[in-house]
Amino acid sequence: MENKTAVQRAEQEQAKRTLEKQERRINELDAIIQRLYEDHVMGKLNAERFAKLSEGYEKEQADLKQSVGNLRAIVNAAETQAVNVKSFLKIVKKYTEPTELTPAILREFVEKVVVHAPDKSSGHRVQRIDVHYTFIGEIDLSPEYNKYEKETTA
Numbered sequence: 001m002e003n004k005t006a007v008q009r010a011e012q013e014q015a016k017r018t019l020e021k022q023e024r025r026i027n028e029l030d031a032i033i034q035r036l037y038e039d040h041v042m043g044k045l046n047a048e049r050f051a052k053l054s055e056g057y058e059k060e061q062a063d064l065k066q067s068v069g070n071l072r073a074i075v076n077a078a079e080t081q082a083v084n085v086k087s088f089l090k091i092v093k094k095y096t097e098p099t100e101l102t103p104a105i106l107r108e109f110v111e112k113v114v115v116h117a118p119d120k121s122s123g124h125r126v127q128r129i130d131v132h133y134t135f136i137g138e139i140d141l142s143p144e145y146n147k148y149e150k151e152t153t154a
Contacts, residue, residue: 005082012078019071022064029061109134 033054040050098105116128132138 008078012075015071015074022068026061026064029057033057
């Protein structure tokens with residue numbers, strides 16, 4: 001999780017740097033286009049040359065604006081994901097290091113509990129309980145019962 005978070009942070013920082021560069025370039029292009037227009041109005045630049053230059057700069061600016069929009073979406077998504085990861089880890093920690101067993105934890109992690117009839121054939125009362133966990137099914141955690149089964153079948 002830490003490796004994935006580190007990679008995402010690096011990608012986010014790279015996207016932020018690229019975003020800043022592209023925003024600066026968009027502002028530079030605004031100034032260039034304004035100077036071109038002023039030069040055209042003052043007669044320093046003929047109409048054909050003005051049209052060709054302004055078309056190129058405006059196309060570059062439009063491409064940059066689209067790229068800036070995409071980068072902003074990437075940065076926002078990465079920031080949102082970082083918050084979501086922190087929230088998820090907080091929840092996981094709460095459940096992996098519980099201070100008490102609550103009904104909420106049981107409902108979330110345990111699908112069902114099967115309690116079998118008690119067996120008194122050996123003179124001791126032995127009762128098998130199967131716990132079926134959500135998503136992973138049954139995990140046999142009853143060594144006493146397994147030990148009892150081995151003794152009675154042998």
